[in-house]
Amino acid sequence: MSTFILPVGPQHPALKEPTSFRFLVDGETVVDADLRLGYNHRGIEKGCEERTYIQDLYLLERVCGICSNVHMTVFAQGVEKLMGIEPPKRGLFIRCLMGELERVHSHLLWLGVAGHEVGFDTFFMYTWRDREIVEDILEMISGNRVNYGMQTFGGVRRDLDEMQIKKTLEGIAALKARTPYYLNIGATEPTLVARISGVGVLPKAKALELNAAGPTARASGVDFDVRKDDPYAGFGEHIPFNIVTDEGGDVLARVVVRAKELMESYNICEFILKNLPAGEVRVKAPRKVPEGEIISRAEAQRGECIHYIRSNGTDKPDRVKVRAPTLANWPATLYMLRGGYVADIPIVMAAIDPCLSCTDRMAIVTDVRRGSEQVMDWETLRQHGIEFYHKRGIKL
Amino acid sequence: MTFEEIKKILEENLKGKIKELANPYLRRMVLWVDKDDAVEACRVLKEKAGFYHMSTITGRDTGEKLEALYHFAQNGMALTLRLQTDRSDPKLPTTVGVYPGAVFYEREVHDLVGINFEGHPDLRPLVLPEDWPAKVYPLRKDWHYNREKGVIE
Incomplete structure (x- = not known):
């Protein structure tokens, strides 16, 4: 089966913090999520x-x-x-x-x-x-x-x-x-x-x-x-x-x-x-x-x-x-994202209040069915989430 | 649980395997076991002694040995589990099987101190850049950062 990877991150000058995520998606559903930290590792220790x-x-x-x-x-x-x-x-x-x-x-x-x-x-x-x-x-x-x-x-x-x-x-x-x-x-x-x-x-x-x-x-x-x-x-x-x-x-x-x-x-x-x-x-x-x-x-x-x-x-x-609290919450976040919609990625990730002083915000989406790879920045992904729910009648 | 209660549970379940068990400060304890008993010790801590939370793992270079300090917590007590390994072949058993939340902590220690966690599902670099040279571990004491002096010409 071909796959579609949605990469989120690492750097976007207009946005908050750098981290890279890779989401394996099947249509609109996230199958798996992976994370790469360290874009802001400053060697403070x-x-x-x-x-x-x-x-x-x-x-x-x-x-x-x-x-x-x-x-x-x-x-x-x-x-x-x-x-x-x-x-x-x-x-x-x-x-x-x-x-x-x-x-x-x-x-x-x-x-x-x-x-x-x-x-x-x-x-x-x-x-x-x-x-x-x-x-x-x-x-x-x-x-x-x-x-x-x-x-x-x-x-x-x-x-x-x-x-x-x-x-x-x-x-x-x-x-x-x-x-x-x-x-x-x-x-x-x-x-x-x-x-x-x-x-x-x-x-x-x-x-x-x-x-x-x-x-x-x-x-x-x-x-x-x-x-x-x-x-x-x-x-x-x-x-x-x-x-x-x-x-x-x-x-x-x-x-x-x-x-x-x-x-x-x-x-x-x-x-x-x-x-x-x-x-x-x-x-x-x-x-x-x-x-x-x-x-x-x-x-x-x-x-x-x-x-x-x-x-x-x-x-x-x-x-x-x-050890700052965000690192403790990443394994749980990856768990929460699995099985959810691509449209929910921004709010689920925001919900742990990630402070990476250290997190990149663009995503790679890989589609299991279509087999293509697409890079989305955070703003595109957020807009996608809003429009996705608009079509389902949830208009904020 | 109080220190005395936890001490009793650990002494019963880890007979003859405890190198050190102390209560240096209020609500803090230290447990030192051999690295071969690490997974068993973790299982006892989680299932018998009530340490449901792993806070983090600290990797440390003592000079002669490499040390991993596992920090656990429960309501009212924080415990540090001390494991040591040789510098020449730094290996420790993974604790991901007992504490699934340890997966990033072990990767971080592997990156920065260079301890290999045997049986870990995925030891790719987590925090160091992709072009970082192999076998160079920045948190060891023999690594120093020499920044080139900035010169204005």
Whole structure:
């Protein structure tokens, strides 16, 4: 039998990140999917071995633009344990606050991207407008919209004053009033639901077997959340929150989980700001780190982020290993794509919130029946998906 | 599960095969077994000790040996399984049969540290470029990146 391969990726200057996919298709159905990473492999792990700890902190922040604070937090708290220092409580609470604000901006961004990939650009405009509120808060606190540079060994680098707390609470209140509307649209708007319900299904057993993480796993009913399982930063200090799970396992469930997580994050932020302990925000950290090894974990917006750090008594680490959550979700994504429509590729892939800082976005489609090979860029594929569903009466 | 509970399960099921079992930090444990017992250890961890999640695999060059550190997690505990192999013929058994999610992690370690995972279904390069020279492993300690100095003439 002849085959038709649809290559997606690697580089498209107008689009987000480089990764190459190869889809084996039979007509409109995806038979098999394969992935090639590395178009954005920058050798950061090797680079860390050649730099001092404080330089690594800022290098690792640049692993990713969207979850920069998480990588900084994970590395800082791991090295703190190796150094044997404990940040003051106020520092930990602010560390936690930054993590949650970052989750809010990332989830709002993702909701918009999900809307865009299915052709619902109004949703995209709405969520991104509201994302500006949290971006302004982050800029006010840290001075930057991305790559905040807030964490350091022994605590955080900037304190909050009364004015900042007041303004942050106001922003959170505004977001809290608007988010239920998005949850309502995402979960009940008939046209959108028709596009995302039953698409990219990942059953709970498969999510466990393929080691999915973050909202992808939680939308399949796995209550895996590092904030609860392995409390870090302020979470050990009894900051109350609930894990959001959903049994659906499809793209719809992932939208619902993320929208509900936004509400949880607002509550966490409000709790932190209203119960912020007094005192210093950091302690002094030594320059050299005693010999040892540690695993440090945190819940990034996309799932578990884990660093392995090995120190050798000098001011440079012996080995730093970074595993960002997207890599954990690729095996599950390839599973979700198999048996689905070519038209659903964009939204299924977007549904894990891929952050490859490192992913290419064009596809090769191979048709099992026609035996031809065709290269599609991401935009063509997205347009194809929208038109495919238009013909079936789903018009967003 | 607590460290003591997990310790009991591992000692019962991996009798005489444990080289090291420690609890260095809160909610962290380290297990060291011989590489020939790796698949059995993984099976015990997954089926008996409740480690349903494999977080990642770290490849490391210790100088004399190559080391693979498998990071597992369950609610309330993170475990590191340590395996070592010789530099001259670096081989480890694949754990994909027990943890299907390990497929990309093993490929990544194979690319960057050069450990061969015997029985792995597909060890094509994952992160290194296609024109990368064979048998050159950037995360080994004897590999250094020498960047040519940029000169403005």
